[in-house]
Amino acid sequence: MAEAADRKLYLGPKLRVLRRELGINQTQMAEELGVSPSYLNHLERNQRPLTAQMLLRLANTYDIDIRDFVAGGGEGAATQLREILSDPLVRDIGIARDEILEVAENYPGVTEAVARLYRALNDLRRMPGQMTEGEGGTLPQPLDWLRETISQRGNHFAEIDAGAEAIAQELADEPALLAADLRARLKEKHGIGVQIAPEAVLDGALRHYDMHRRRLMLNERMPASGRLFALAYQLCGQELHALIATSVARAAPPDEDSRRLASIALTNYAAAALIMPYDRFRSAAEAGRYDMPLLSTRFGVSVEQLAHRLTSLNRTGARGVPFFMVKIDRAGILSKRFDGEAWPFARLGGTCPRWNAHGSFATPGTVLPQLIETVEGTRFVTLAIALPGTGSAIAIGCETKHGARLVHADGLDLERDEPVTVGPTCHLCERRGCPDRALPPVTRALDLHGYERRAAPYPFRRV
Structure with a gap:
């Protein structure tokens, strides 16, 4: 709350989304919060900042977590929107990053609508002429719908x-x-x-x-x-x-x-x-600093079952580390994904080959930690473990601000170690000079010359 009180918070779009999720109008919300409808309207239109007192009223009235409400949610949405706008159908428009961020932060409903339309477009591309039509248009694929539904609930029911x-x-x-x-x-x-x-x-x-x-x-x-x-x-x-x-x-x-x-x-x-009952499991996880082999043995569960459960510790007032989780094969194909609080890779593609989830296959059953950094500069601690005899690996990860809570990160210096730079997925990554690149970025034109060969495959133009 000290941080929230020290800076002006313009959270109109989040306030508007909350009101719509509650199914009430501005007059009803204003009455419940003890403010005038015109003042609430100013807050929703970002014409007034949210005060610390108003945040407390929101938390007490609607049982929301202030940290989650204040936390910037635009970065993840902006990443998703950038991926969508990198599609060959529209990438020639060249929409600037600050425009994308502005839309993601201030118009979350528009961002969600664009994402749904893009998923429908990809469904049509995969199965042209074979999609089921309903009154609301093309229906989403069941797995896509389920993944989105679970993500919206923070993987917590x-x-x-x-x-x-x-x-x-x-x-x-x-x-x-x-x-x-x-x-x-x-x-x-x-x-x-x-x-x-x-x-x-x-x-x-x-x-x-x-x-x-x-x-x-x-x-x-x-x-x-x-x-x-x-x-x-x-x-x-x-x-x-x-x-x-x-x-x-x-x-x-x-x-x-x-x-x-x-x-x-x-x-x-x-x-x-x-x-793994919530309170007992979360207490054991915190006490053991999220020691995966220890938790797996204590509760009699597999690594995959354990990783699933670790992503669901999102109870208000008793949250665990906000992990994301994936199940990945040797080719880098994701068969399961839970986004968690933050997700460092593309939501519409695979992962980066520089990420050591792939390297865990060399030592099955061993937790392999790694410090990674995204194109945007966000750092994550990831823990990968290959499942013996399956050809699959489980990986979980979280932002480095939670790293001190993880026993498996003790060998990493989260402040001084040089992180491994990773991209979203090769066809969306604009990181130059990467020797591990498998595909050129769809957002850039190739820059090929017969008189020169670079160490990194698929050289591309800067603009």
Whole structure:
């Protein structure tokens, strides 16, 4: 609050978005905040700065986190908008960076609308003539819609967390005992038996619920962490079904595939929240300084399950480190992504080959820390760990201001070490002289000459 009081805060667009999310008009909000409608109108139009007193009123009236509300959200949106405006369809216009930043900061609704239109355009490019038309136009792909929905919620679903935590209080903490309790609860309360089945019987499936015989069958190859998660998933599907259905309905999925995908994703979320109850898990993470192997062992979960949960510690008043998380293969293709508070790479492409998530494959199972810096100058600490025998790696990361809270960053000097410079993704990166570049930037023309060869591939013009 001291920082907020020392500088003028013009947060009109954020205030306007908050009011619209609450579903109230200016007169109603002004009455609830104890100010005149004309004063609120001035605040929303950035004609008056938000005072510290007004911030406190907002926090107390609408239960918002002042730090999140004051934090600049324009940079991430500006990065996304720059990526979109780098498309060959419009890049010749040459929109200046300060114009893009102004739109992102002052007109978040316009930025979101442009992003949705661009996703629809890419859908049409991938599947011309095959898109389903609805009354509102082209429907988004289910995975794109789900990713956007989860990102908007900060990967945190408070009601589901609370429901899972209430169940967890009636069960054991130690993973082996918890698994036994879950089996017993499924049988006693829901009449569901659990059977470890040969791989041939399940025909490649990891788990299968036989609704007729009320029997959950688990593949014999599943590790203990997988079996524990499967038990928790089945129980949450039974006991939190109504809560999950309400959350899915509130998200307003555009089609049946999106609804089913969201239901599965939120049941997975509930299972993780049951195995790693919010308060106990966050306290353990803070006490152990986010030691990934320690947390994985203590809660009996896999590295991937752990990383998912670490991105969801966004409860008001009890937040953890705001991690982003990706699952990546050797070719650099992302199969999962959770943006967290900040995301250093392109939202519409892959990652930078200079990032050592790729290098973690040389030492599977070992946490590999790295200090990176983006084109904009923002620094991040990232932790990558390759999953043995899978060809995939999990990586999490956060801004360096949180680095002192991470035991895996102790070997890094966050102030003096030279960071590895990374770009958003090769076809959008304008960093010159990069020897690891795989593609030229679509925002610049190539500058090729037969009489000269540079160390960096694909030389391009500055303007």
